């Protein structure tokens with residue numbers, strides 16, 4: 001089970017990143033403290049750092065577990081963000097994580113990408129659970145997961161370090177959709 005290198009939705013092309021995407025990833029989201037607040041990494045100070053991120057994202061496609069897509073807006077060619085599908089040894093479940101381009105927030109793009117990833121996962125034989133976790137204070141992210149049909153299953157206490165917020169582990173919610 002390996003995700004396709006491209007998934008098309010109504011407004012987006014989810015596609016494997018290329019090295020020449022790094023400047024747009026940097027200026028679109030990686031440099032913003034507002035975007036990285038709830039993430040596990042600090043905002044990038046220069047495009048060289050983002051090249052590292054893009055390189056790791058490309059290399060992930062040679063592995064078995066982490067498959068990152070850029071969200072290309074079909075109409076303009078601009079990037080609306082990134083979503084990562086995560087496969088596990090236990091092939092009945094799939095998870096994901098995402099980051100949206102700052103200028104594109106609130107236009108429904110991430111919800112569209114999440115729905116496409118859930119659809120792909122449930123088309124794979126044996127997959128019965130798709131899940132994601134998010135910080136208890138990350139309201140827009142919770143809204144995305146709910147709009148995509150996922151249910152909040154529980155509170156994960158002291159689950160994740162958010163270095164931009166707090167040195168101590170923070171509480172998260174578990175969201176999932178099952179078939």
Ligand SMILES: CC(C)(COP(=O)(O)OP(=O)(O)OC[C@H]1O[C@@H](n2cnc3c(N)ncnc32)[C@H](O)[C@@H]1OP(=O)(O)O)[C@@H](O)C(=O)NCCC(=O)NCCS
Nearest residue numbers: 035038098099100105106107108109110111134140141143
């Ligand atoms: C979470 C994120 C990807 C959402 O992307 P997006 O493309 O704006 O998502 P959508 O437009 O599909 O939906 C966002 C929803 O949050 C809502 N929202 C945004 N800010 C909000 C706020 N402060 N309070 C309540 N709702 C809020 C929007 O109104 C929208 O809901 P609606 O369609 O019901 O109006 C984006 O905010 C982001 O990149 N955040 C930083 C990175 C991050 O936190 N990633 C997730 C880690 S788990």
